[in-house]
Amino acid sequence: MSIDREVHWSQVYATKADEKLSWYQDNPILSLKLIEESGIGKHASVIDVGSGTSTLAHCLIERGVGTITVLDIAPEALDRGKSSLGDSSAQVKWVQADITSWAPPKHAFDLWHDRAVFHFLTESSDQTAYIRCLNAGLKVGGYAIIATFAPDGPDTCSSLPIVKYDPEELALLLGPELRLIRYEFDLHETPWGSSQSFQYSLFQKVN
Secondary structure, three states, X not given: OOOOHHHHHHHHHHHOOHHHOOOOOOOOHHXXXXXXXXXXXXXXXXXXXXXXOOOHHHHHHHXXXXXXXXXXXXXXXXXXXXXXXXXXXXXXXXXXXXXXXXXXXXXXXXXXXXXXXXXXXXXXXXXXXXXXXXXXXXXXXXXXXXEEEOOOXXXXXXXXXXXXXXXXXXXHHHOOOEEEEEEEEEEEEOOOOOEEEEEEEEEEEOO
């Protein structure tokens, strides 16, 4: 049975504090590590897809990254993100959209970051739409960091089914335009102390 994604995620963020969200991180250490390893400079343009209430934008602002876009399907998530940044929220472009139907500015981004959006796309049509959007928005030579549940991760999240990936499977699905550079597995500890197995893959767009 299909769900209305915007309704689902709006309800999640309207009713749950950060410490009740299994995916929440105080400090996105591994994302920041891979962003640093990509070698993008302070003048790079970065998009955080499905950011929710992630602290990544705050961390990037602290590091002097000049152009940051935050995209989420849920207006409530964006409102909370803006509130947490205070005056610094003016340094971020906020986009409310479903990534499977969004039309990004062409080749606008040096780095695309997605922690835990792609694995919610269980239909091949949605996966194809996401990949098309990624390739349209990312510059040739730019980088993509995509984190999903690993093969030994949970089968569901937020009461929804997910698709688990190992890095090679993810690379095959994304296609030849995105070359897998490196990957890292991670055990994410939820705010209530349980563990979830993730994989983080760093890609470079080659065509």
